[in-house]
Amino acid sequence: MLETTHETLIAEHELAATPILLTDEEVVRFVIRGYHVVHTDFPRDFHQAIYDKIGRLEQNPGDGILDAVPDLQRIYAHPVVRGALISLLGPNFRMNSHRHCHMNRPGTRSQEWHQDSTNVRHHQVRCVLGMYYPQDVTVQMGPTVVLPGTHFRNAPTDRMASYANFREQVVFDVPAGTVAITHYDIWHAASANTSDKMRYMLKFLFDRTEEPSAPSWNHDPVQAAEAQDRLLFERSIVCSQSDHYKERGLRQEMWRHLLGGS
Amino acid sequence: MPKKKLQRLLYLHAATPSIRSRVIGMALHEPVRNSITELNPLPQEWPYATVHDAILDEWRVVQFPVQLAPFDDREIDILGYEFILEKFEEYDA
Numbered sequence: 001m002l003e004t005t006h007e008t009l010i011a012e013h014e015l016a017a018t019p020i021l022l023t024d025e026e027v028v029r030f031v032i033r034g035y036h037v038v039h040t041d042f043p044r045d046f047h048q049a050i051y052d053k054i055g056r057l058e059q060n061p062g063d064g065i066l067d068a069v070p071d072l073q074r075i076y077a078h079p080v081v082r083g084a085l086i087s088l089l090g091p092n093f094r095m096n097s098h099r100h101c102h103m104n105r106p107g108t109r110s111q112e113w114h115q116d117s118t119n120v121r122h123h124q125v126r127c128v129l130g131m132y133y134p135q136d137v138t139v140q141m142g143p144t145v146v147l148p149g150t151h152f153r154n155a156p157t158d159r160m161a162s163y164a165n166f167r168e169q170v171v172f173d174v175p176a177g178t179v180a181i182t183h184y185d186i187w188h189a190a191s192a193n194t195s196d197k198m199r200y201m202l203k204f205l206f207d208r209t210e211e212p213s214a215p216s217w218n219h220d221p222v223q224a225a226e227a228q229d230r231l232l233f234e235r236s237i238v239c240s241q242s243d244h245y246k247e248r249g250l251r252q253e254m255w256r257h258l259l260g261g262s
Numbered sequence: 263m264p265k266k267k268l269q270r271l272l273y274l275h276a277a278t279p280s281i282r283s284r285v286i287g288m289a290l291h292e293p294v295r296n297s298i299t300e301l302n303p304l305p306q307e308w309p310y311a312t313v314h315d316a317i318l319d320e321w322r323v324v325q326f327p328v329q330l331a332p333f334d335d336r337e338i339d340i341l342g343y344e345f346i347l348e349k350f351e352e353y354d355a
Contacts, residue, residue, distance in 0.1 A: 110301035139303045147341070155340045162273050162344060164289030164299050171303040191303040238286050240278045243338050250336070 010070050011077035019083035022217040024224040027087060030125075031254050033236050034151035035182040036088075038080040039175065046071070047176040051134040054101060054200055065101045065202065075132050076204060081179050087217035088125050088181070088258075089208040096127070096205035104142040104190050104199040111189040113147070113160040121154045123250045124257045125208065127184040132202040135176050142193030144172045144180065144201060149236025151183035152250045160187070168237040214260045231255055265352040268293035272321055272349070274313050275342030279327050281313040286342050293353060313345050321347040 022036070030036045053069050061068045075081065076095065085093050116129075137143045147169050171191070172180050182188065184205070193199055215224075231251040235244065275287030288308065291299050310316040317323065327343035 109298060113301070143303050145301055145303055150341065153338050153341060159340050162289060163275065163287055163341075164273070165302055165306060166275075166287045166341075167308060168286070169301075173303065189301050191301045237341075238277050238284055239341060240283075240343075243341075246334075246336060246338050250338070 011073040014074050014077035014079065014082070017079040019086050020079045021083045022087035024215075024217070024219055024227045027215075027217050027258065028224075028227040028230050028255070030088060030181075030183070031251050031258070032230060032234055033148040034186040035146055035148070035170075035180060036084055037172070037174065037178060037180045038084055040075055040078040040080060040177045040179060042074070042078070042177055044176060046074075047134045050075075051176075051200060054103075054134070055198065060101055060103060062100060063098055065099055072132070072202060072204075075177075075179065075202075076130060076206075078179075081130065081181070084181050085128070085130070085206050088128055089206055090210055090212055090216045092209045094207050094209050096207050099202070099204040102190065102201040102203055104193045104201070106193050106196050106198065108142060108190075108193045110142070110192040112157070113163050113187050113189050114157040115150075115153075115155065115185050115187055117184070119154050119156055121152075121185050123152060123253055125183065125254065127205060127207050129180075129182045129184060130204045130206055131172070131180040131182065132204070133172070133174055133176060133178050133180075134200055134202070135197070137172060137174050137178075137199055138195065139171060139173045139191075140193070140195040141173075141197055141199040142191050142195075143174070143199070145169050145189055145191050146172070146180075146182060147187040147237065149239075149247065150187035151185040152247055153185075153187070155187070166237070212258055212260045215258065228255060264355040266355045267350045268353045270349045270351060272316065272347040274310065274316060274345045274347065276313055276327075276345060277342060279329050279343045281317065281323075281345070283312065283343075285310055285312055285315075313347070316347055321349050324348050 271291040273289040274285050276285055277283040289299050325346040
C-alpha cells in the first residue's frame with residue numbers, strides 16, 4: 001500500500017489505527033457523483049506547518065513533493081483517507097509515483113474544465129485522485145470545482161472549451177485538512193484565485209492493484225439493496241433522458257465491478 | 263465618446279435540443295477588450311431558465327445544436343446541447 005519503509009515509519013501512528021471504511025450508501029454516492037470528501041482531524045498547526053513548508057520550497061518538486069514534505073504521508077495514511085481508498089480501490093491499493101503540488105497563486109485565472117489524461121475510459125474505479133488542502137479554501141482562493149456524474153462522460157477536453165459555469169457544479173471551499181477523493185475521470189478545474197493568498201492543493205493518485213472479488217467497504221447486503229436503488233433513480237446533474245438512461249447502465253456496471261462481479 | 267454596436271455572445275447549454283429545455287450551463291462573452299469568461303466559484307445569477315427565456319430578452323440564436331446523435335447506447339460524452347446567441351448593444355468606441 002505504501003511505497004517505502006521510510007514513509008511507513010513517518011505514518012506509523014496513522015497506519016496503526018483502524019481504517020474507517022465507507023458504508024454502502026457512501027460507495028453508491030461515489031458511484032453516482034464521482035467524489036467523496038473526508039476531513040482529517042489533525043490539529044490546524046499540523047496543516048499550517050505543511051503549508052509553510054511548501055511555501056519555503058525554492059521550486060515545485062513535482063513528483064518529489066513527498067520527499068520534500070514527508071508529513072504528507074500522514075495525511076494519506078489517516079484512517080478516514082485510507083478507509084475511503086480501501087473501500088474504493090481494494091485493500092492492496094497503491095500510491096502512484098506521480099503526484100503534484102498545484103499552486104494557485106493570487107491573480108491566477110481559472111483553468112478550463114478538463115478530464116485528466118486521454119480518452120480511454122473504462123467506467124470502473126481503477127484510479128482515484130486524492131486532493132488534499134493544507135489551508136482553508138474560500139471561494140475567493142480558487143477552489144477546485146467538479147461536476148458530479150461526469151466521471152462517466154468520455155469527453156475530449158477541447159470539446160469543453162466553450163463551457164464556463166454549470167448550474168450544478170460543486171465547489172470545494174473546504175477547511176484545512178480536507179481530502180477530496182475523486183474518480184480519475186471526473187470533470188474538474190481550478191477556479192480563479194481572486195484573493196491575496198496562495199492556495200495549495202496536493203494531488204496524489206491511487207491505483208487499484210487487483211480486481212475486486214468482494215466488497216472492500218463496510219458492506220451490509222440489506223443496506224446495499226436499499227442504496228443501490230439510487231443508482232437507477234438519482235440524478236447527479238440535470239441532463240437529457242437518454243443520457244440518464246445510459247448513465248444508469250454505467251453506474252450499475254461500476255457497482256457490480258466493485259461488488260466483485262465481472 | 264462615440265458609440266458603436268458590438269456583438270455580445272451567450273453560450274447556453276441546454277439539457278435537450280429543445281429551446282424550452284432547462285439551461286444547465288452558461289458562458290457570456292462581452293465585446294470588451296481584456297474581458298474574461300471563466301469558471302466562477304461564487305454563487306451566480308442564472309438569468310435564463312431556458313433558451314426561450316433568452317429569446318424573449320432579445321437574444322437571437324445564431325447556432326443551434328446539431329441533432330445528429332451518435333446513437334451509442336452505452337457511452338455518454340459532452341454535457342448538454344449548445345446554443346449560441348447574440349445581442350448587439352452599444353459600447354464606447
